[in-house]
Each structure stands twice: as C-alpha cells, then as structure tokens.
Amino acid sequence: MTGTAMKSSDSQIDVMDVISELDQCVTEADALDLTTTVVQHLGADWFVYTTMLPPELNKTDESYRYFIGCRRELCEIYNERRWMMNDPFIDYALSNSAPLLLSKVKTVTAGQAELLQAGAAYGFRSGLVVPTHTSMGKKRMGLLYIGSELPKSQGEPKLWLKRVQFGALGHELLQWWNTALRKKAMHKYSLQAEEVELLQLVRKGKVATEIAAINDVKVSTVYRKWETIKEKLDVNKMEHAVVTAEAIGLLE
Numbered sequence: 001m002t003g004t005a006m007k008s009s010d011s012q013i014d015v016m017d018v019i020s021e022l023d024q025c026v027t028e029a030d031a032l033d034l035t036t037t038v039v040q041h042l043g044a045d046w047f048v049y050t051t052m053l054p055p056e057l058n059k060t061d062e063s064y065r066y067f068i069g070c071r072r073e074l075c076e077i078y079n080e081r082r083w084m085m086n087d088p089f090i091d092y093a094l095s096n097s098a099p100l101l102l103s104k105v106k107t108v109t110a111g112q113a114e115l116l117q118a119g120a121a122y123g124f125r126s127g128l129v130v131p132t133h134t135s136m137g138k139k140r141m142g143l144l145y146i147g148s149e150l151p152k153s154q155g156e157p158k159l160w161l162k163r164v165q166f167g168a169l170g171h172e173l174l175q176w177w178n179t180a181l182r183k184k185a186m187h188k189y190s191l192q193a194e195e196v197e198l199l200q201l202v203r204k205g206k207v208a209t210e211i212a213a214i215n216d217v218k219v220s221t222v223y224r225k226w227e228t229i230k231e232k233l234d235v236n237k238m239e240h241a242v243v244t245a246e247a248i249g250l251l252e
Contacts, residue, residue, distance in 0.1 A: 015041055015165055022172045023179070031176055032067045038169055039069060039146065042162045046070040046123045046147035049170070050090070051177045053140055053247060065177055070147065074122040081111070088112040093131035093143040099163045101156045102127030102147075123147055126155025128163060132170040140178060140249070144170035181249025189232050189248075196250055198225055203242045203251060 025031040039047045047069040107113045124147030132142035148155035212219045233244045245251050
C-alpha cells in the first residue's frame with residue numbers, strides 16, 4: 001500500500017493492517033515510505049528510527065542502521081557534534097522497553113540538553129521515545145523517536161494516545177531490519193542457512209558433541225563445518241565467528 005492510497009481513505013484505514021505490510025517491503029526506500037505514511041497518519045510530523053547492537057558488540061558498519069524522517073539539518077548537526085555518543089534517547093533504550101514522553105527524558109550533560117534544544121528547533125517540540133528489542137540480553141535493539149511540531153502540552157497527549165501503534169511500528173521495523181541485514185550478510189559471506197544455524201547453537205553454548213547429537217552427524221563433521229564458517233568469516237575461533245555474526249546481523 002502506498003502512502004497516497006492510505007491518505008485517500010484515512011477514515012477507513014486500520015493503521016495496524018498497514019504496519020503489518022512492512023514485511024512485504026523489498027527495498028529500504030519502500031520501507032521508509034511506508035513508515036513515513038504511518039507516522040503521519042498517526043498524527044506526528046517527524047521520526048527517526050535507529051537499530052543497533054549494544055556498545056560491546058557495536059564494532060562494524062553493519063551494526064548501525066537507520067531510517068530518517070526528519071529535517072536534514074538536524075541530522076547534519078547530530079553527526080557533526082557526534083551526539084550519538086551522548087544521546088539520552090539511546091541511553092534510555094539500552095535499559096528500558098516502555099515508551100517515554102520527551103518531557104520525561106532525563107538529561108545529565110550539557111550536550112544532551114543541547115540535543116533536545118536542537119530537536120525542538122527542527123520540529124521535535126514534543127516527542128515520544130519507543131524502544132524496541134528482539135529479546136533481553138546482548139541482542140540487536142531499536143529506537144523509534146517520534147516528533148511533533150505541536151508544543152508539549154498539546155503534542156505529547158496525542159502521541160501518548162497512539163503509543164501502542166507506534167510501538168507496533170517500532171517492533172515491525174526492527175524485524176524488517178533483522179531480515180534485511182541477515183539476507184545481506186548471508187550473501188556477502190556466502191553463508192548457508194545450515195551454517196547460520198550452527199552459529200546460533202554455538203552462541204547458545206552448545207559444544208561440538210552436543211551439536212553432533214542434535215544434527216545426528218559425526219563430531220568430525222561438525223568440526224569440518226566450523227572450519228568452513230571460520231574461513232568465510234575470516235576468524236580463528238568459533239567464539240569470534242559468533243561475535244562477527246552478531247555484528248553483521250546474522251543472529252537474532
């Protein structure tokens with residue numbers, strides 16, 4: 001469904017049905033267009049969606065992806081001042097999963113306060129922070145930041161009223177990026193689905209004998225497949241292969 005089609009029948013549209021169509025988007029442009037349409041339909045003006053790994057795993061370019069639905073000037077200032085290293089929204093999302101209104105976001109540094117001021121100047125006068133996570137622990141996380149040009153007293157009640165829909169959108173965006181990154185990584189490193197499954201088992205703490213029993217193969221077969229995986233990912237140990245696989249989006 002295109003943004004134009006959705007807007008032509010706003011009163012009849014179930015926005016949750018539109019959000020569920022995100023997994024049908026093939027390209028980043030398609031996914032961004034659908035996200036923009038949903039955000040605007042829910043009464044907001046701007047958004048930024050970021051998906052990343054926890055800091056201890058954030059070691060490659062593939063570990064950080066985003067959709068931008070705000071003014072370019074704000075992005076330029078954000079990058080120029082390296083606010084990602086001191087972002088209060090990311091700090092909140094790292095340890096929380098519940099939506100939070102912009103007025104409730106705590107700032108502890110002058111840089112964080114400046115970030116909020118810049119956001120307000122470029123359209124985020126009121127806002128809603130929506131963390132999304134695949135699961136607890138060291139997994140890929142997401143952060144959907146919704147903005148409205150309405151002042152906080154008017155904008156935040158409206159955004160809060162739609163927090164469930166924004167939460168659904170955030171979770172679907174995270175799943176979309178997980179799938180897209182996994183496909184890209186499997187193609188780039190010529191990995192087969194069976195090899196990714198082996199990496200998942202190693203990540204869960206399974207040793208070669210256990211994996212052999214699970215797959216009903218010889219232990220020597222498991223070791224041989226491990227060698228192939230390590231060669232493809234250019235690492236010397238399977239634990240390093242797991243870390244690399246997490247960073248490039250292969251593992252959920």
